[in-house]
Amino acid sequence: MKPIFLDFEQPIAELEQKIEQLRFVQDDSAVDISEEISRLEAKSQALQKDLYAKLSPWQVALVARHPQRPYTLDYVQHMFTDFEELHGDRSFADDHAIVGGLARFNGQSCMVIGHQKGRDTKEKIFRNFGMPRPEGYRKALRLMKLAEKFGVPVFTFVDTPGAYPGIDAEERGQSEAIGHNLYVMAELKVPIISTVIGEGGSGGALAIAVCDQLLMMQYSTYSVISPEGCASILWKSAEKAVEAAEVMGITAARLKTLGLIDKIVNEPAGGAHRDHRATANSLKRALSEALRQLSDFTPSQLVDRRLERVMAYGKFKEIALED
Amino acid sequence: MSWLNKLLPPKIKRSEAPRKSVPEGLWSKCPSCEAVLYMTDLEQNASVCPKCNHHNRINARTRLDMLLDPEGRFEIGSEVMPVDPLKFKDSRRYSDRLNQATEDTGEGDALVVLQGSINTVPVVVACFEFEFLGGSMGSVVGERFVRGVHAALEQRLPFICITATGGARMQEGLFSLMQMAKTTAALTRLSKKKLPFISVLTDPTMGGVSASFAFMGDVVIAEPGALIGFAGPRVIEQTVREKLPQGFQRAEFLLEKGAVDMIVDRREMPGRIAALLTLLQRQPALVAAS
Numbered sequence: 001m002k003p004i005f006l007d008f009e010q011p012i013a014e015l016e017q018k019i020e021q022l023r024f025v026q027d028d029s030a031v032d033i034s035e036e037i038s039r040l041e042a043k044s045q046a047l048q049k050d051l052y053a054k055l056s057p058w059q060v061a062l063v064a065r066h067p068q069r070p071y072t073l074d075y076v077q078h079m080f081t082d083f084e085e086l087h088g089d090r091s092f093a094d095d096h097a098i099v100g101g102l103a104r105f106n107g108q109s110c111m112v113i114g115h116q117k118g119r120d121t122k123e124k125i126f127r128n129f130g131m132p133r134p135e136g137y138r139k140a141l142r143l144m145k146l147a148e149k150f151g152v153p154v155f156t157f158v159d160t161p162g163a164y165p166g167i168d169a170e171e172r173g174q175s176e177a178i179g180h181n182l183y184v185m186a187e188l189k190v191p192i193i194s195t196v197i198g199e200g201g202s203g204g205a206l207a208i209a210v211c212d213q214l215l216m217m218q219y220s221t222y223s224v225i226s227p228e229g230c231a232s233i234l235w236k237s238a239e240k241a242v243e244a245a246e247v248m249g250i251t252a253a254r255l256k257t258l259g260l261i262d263k264i265v266n267e268p269a270g271g272a273h274r275d276h277r278a279t280a281n282s283l284k285r286a287l288s289e290a291l292r293q294l295s296d297f298t299p300s301q302l303v304d305r306r307l308e309r310v311m312a313y314g315k316f317k318e319i320a321l322e323d
Numbered sequence: 324m325s326w327l328n329k330l331l332p333p334k335i336k337r338s339e340a341p342r343k344s345v346p347e348g349l350w351s352k353c354p355s356c357e358a359v360l361y362m363t364d365l366e367q368n369a370s371v372c373p374k375c376n377h378h379n380r381i382n383a384r385t386r387l388d389m390l391l392d393p394e395g396r397f398e399i400g401s402e403v404m405p406v407d408p409l410k411f412k413d414s415r416r417y418s419d420r421l422n423q424a425t426e427d428t429g430e431g432d433a434l435v436v437l438q439g440s441i442n443t444v445p446v447v448v449a450c451f452e453f454e455f456l457g458g459s460m461g462s463v464v465g466e467r468f469v470r471g472v473h474a475a476l477e478q479r480l481p482f483i484c485i486t487a488t489g490g491a492r493m494q495e496g497l498f499s500l501m502q503m504a505k506t507t508a509a510l511t512r513l514s515k516k517k518l519p520f521i522s523v524l525t526d527p528t529m530g531g532v533s534a535s536f537a538f539m540g541d542v543v544i545a546e547p548g549a550l551i552g553f554a555g556p557r558v559i560e561q562t563v564r565e566k567l568p569q570g571f572q573r574a575e576f577l578l579e580k581g582a583v584d585m586i587v588d589r590r591e592m593p594g595r596i597a598a599l600l601t602l603l604q605r606q607p608a609l610v611a612a613s
Contacts, residue, residue, distance in 0.1 A: 163553065166554075167565075169553070170572060171580050174552075175533040175537065175538055175552065179503075179507060179534050182503060182507040182535055183536075202491075202531070203500070203553070206500055206503055223496065224499045224500040224531070234413035247411050247412060248409070248493070249497065250497075258408065258409075260497050260501065306508075307508055307511070310508045313505050315495070316403050316463045319404050321401065
């Protein structure tokens with residue numbers, strides 16, 4: 001895959017282009033310029049490291065949406081074996097924006113559920129840009145119940161701009177579908193481990209992310225509304241998205257500080273899209289550890305712990321009441 | 324009026340009694356049928372237009388007053404008050420917006436929870452205040468909701484929630500999103516104890532509230548004409564780039580699509596809720612109050 005560079009990565013793009021040219025020249029050149037090439041390569045890597053060390057929240061949001069970022073099915077391919085995809089909600093359709101199925105994780109049976117985006121235009125449309133309709137959430141729900149029935153843990157992977165805001169989605173009860181998932185996940189009797197791998201867009205993300213352990217990839221985001229949406233409501237201009245991203249607290253680092261997530265999984269230099277396999281390997285280690293921590297609990301202990309965990313969300317103060 | 328009065332020129336009439344000044348807000352124009360209504364009449368009619376039945380938005384306390392019996396009420400969770408966990412600032416500081424909202428509404432946040440009774444049936448009722456930052460759900464709304472559910476659990480009472488909200492509160496970021504999980508999860512406990520949860524959706528019920536506990540009611544009731552949905556009409560219009568059908572996302576549309584159990588006129592709400600609660604709890608029918 002030829003790398004795609006984001007706007008703020010332009011300095012790297014220029015260096016890489018130069019390196020490419022030199023390599024081309026080298027092929028039919030008598031002078032040895034390999035030293036120059038490796039010098040430039042080192043420079044490019046240092047630049048990348050530098051750039052990624054101080055990404056702004058908005059830049060993180062752009063990396064999280066990078067068109068070459070690994071999607072759910074990429075992780076499935078690298079982390080799981082024997083994947084058997086299961087389709088459909090049994091009452092209306094099969095939603096391609098959510099994929100799911102049985103698989104093995106380190107040899108052990110499990111259920112995998114995740115949002116799925118597409119890479120080229122055709123596939124993007126097929127996956128509806130990773131925006132599920134009610135039947136997607138209902139498929140996810142069906143698979144979770146199936147996992148519960150057979151006592152296998154559930155891994156979910158979050159990567160959506162949000163639930164689809166369309167006429168048909170509203171007609172078939174988008175709200176009810178999401179709410180029902182939150183309800184059932186709160187009392188599901190098997191471990192649920194969720195990872196935000198790209199965009200964690202609002203209720204459409206949470207609908208498969210009520211869990212016992214919440215992980216975030218280093219350059220993923222999780223938010224109540226997209227920075228653009230927030231900007232257009234509060235600033236009355238979508239162009240203020242950069243500022244909105246800043247104040248909303250959407251990055252893994254910020255959310256970890258706020259105590260809203262359990263673990264950040266590091267990505268390779270330059271982001272997950274630079275090396276799918278390495279990214280999947282570090283996520284797999286984190287997931288193995290998370291599953292190990294949860295494996296000793298009985299089903300009712302799991303549900304009690306999850307409820308306690310969910311009840312602890314929120315920041316408020318308590319005042320003394322005058323009578 | 325006699326024929327003589329009719330003949331008298333207006334000037335003379337005016338001189339008889341000094342013209343009373345008309346106070347501001349004495350009359351109200353119905354936003355639906357444009358009928359000009361006497362404010363007191365409108366209020367006495369539960370803010371429902373007597374001409375076209377349009378249900379105007381009303382504030383939380385007024386609604387609770389209409390719903391609950393006057394005696395034996397007390398408030399739950401009012402000790403829970405908002406903070407600004409993200410130090411959020413757009414064109415204004417979140418903390419300033421909070422203060423302004425409290426000044427405007429007299430409420431500490433967008434949810435009021437009362438224990439009391441409806442036509443003698445004991446209940447806990449949570450009601451959204453739309454005038455407080457659009458009835459948006461942040462940490463305080465979530466916590467008050469949960470405390471209401473706990474009170475219901477402890478005393479084995481049914482729980483009712485009346486929604487009027489734009490959704491999750493942006494200024495508390497992901498904390499607000501997590502309230503969706505928190506409120507909905509609390510209901511699983513209610514369900515285990517076989518205590519009824521009745522969800523009443525009023526104008527508007529959107530976004531994160533609509534997509535969490537609002538549709539998890541054992542019975543879901545909507546008020547006539549209420550706008551109810553996940554995404555706002557403007558967002559949908561921009562996404563699909565077509566005109567939305569007439570009545571889209573209105574209560575009647577939802578009833579037609581099978582999303583709600585019934586549409587109940589606000590003036591009949593106490594009686595209908597009380598009847599449903601006695602049916603669900605296998606209690607004898609209420610004797611109509613004389």
